Amino acid sequence: MALALALAPNVLCDSFPNAENESTPNWILSVLASLLCRLVARHEKLLLFSSGQKLSRENLCVFSAMQVAVMSIEKYVERIFKYARCSPSAFVVAYVYIDRLILNNPSFRLTSLNIHSLVITSVMVATKFLDDLHYNNDYFAKVGGLSLAEMNTLEVEFLFMLRFRLQVTVSVFESYCSHFEREVSSGGGIEIERAL
Numbered sequence: 275m276a277l278a279l280a281l282a283p284n285v286l287c288d289s290f291p292n293a294e295n296e297s298t299p300n301w302i303l304s305v306l307a308s309l310l311c312r313l314v315a316r317h318e319k320l321l322l323f324s325s326g327q328k329l330s331r332e333n334l335c336v337f338s339a340m341q342v343a344v345m346s347i348e349k350y351v352e353r354i355f356k357y358a359r360c361s362p363s364a365f366v367v368a369y370v371y372i373d374r375l376i377l378n379n380p381s382f383r384l385t386s387l388n389i390h391s392l393v394i395t396s397v398m399v400a401t402k403f404l405d406d407l408h409y410n411n412d413y414f415a416k417v418g419g420l421s422l423a424e425m426n427t428l429e430v431e432f433l434f435m436l437r438f439r440l441q442v443t444v445s446v447f448e449s450y451c452s453h454f455e456r457e458v459s460s461g462g463g464i465e466i467e468r469a470l
Contacts, residue, residue: 302362303355305457306369307348310389313372314347317383335388336431350390357417358409360401366450367404367442368396375435382435394418395428403440 345353355365372392376382384392398414409417415425433440 301458302365302454303351304348305454306365307346307351309369309457310347310351310372310384310393314384314386314389318385320383335382336427345390347389347393350393354394354397354417358397358401358414360397360408361405363447364397364400364404366447366454367400368393370442370446370450371396371400371432371436371440374439375432378437378439379435391418391420391424391428392432394420395425395432398425399429399432399436399440 351365354360372384375392375396376384394414394417398411401408411425411429412422415422418425420428
């Protein structure tokens, strides 16, 4: 019975209009970037209050870079979409995975040092799980600006932090899609393009 509620990759892919429609992925990517930026800001504020400093050594992990990336989250997500050619559904599921990671690891905090590597890893894992056609780790590493060894390490750590819970039910997926749609309708910190 529970298997009937689990998503098949083609169900997820069909939940959004065709990926060739430029406007659909753009709003999904913009909402995702906006949500991630707000999560990072919230988590960094929690770190500041709890440790008295923005980023302490204890908060660094395998996902943390040595310095803050120059590329914004929005540009990074757009880059992943452009070069990895994954379905828009994979970006929604990637956000589900990041949420799960935070829930499974209460002391873990999203920061400006780890968000980029978490995004590329979560999208790669979601793409492998959902999409019939996807690129390998070496390609995702190049898209994300990482070495293959780093990408492989991030993937393994990510899977363990998720406790290998990759399945997303239809109801969970629809709930996250509704969340994305509410973000758009409420303005959610993004500007929606309007045709003249």
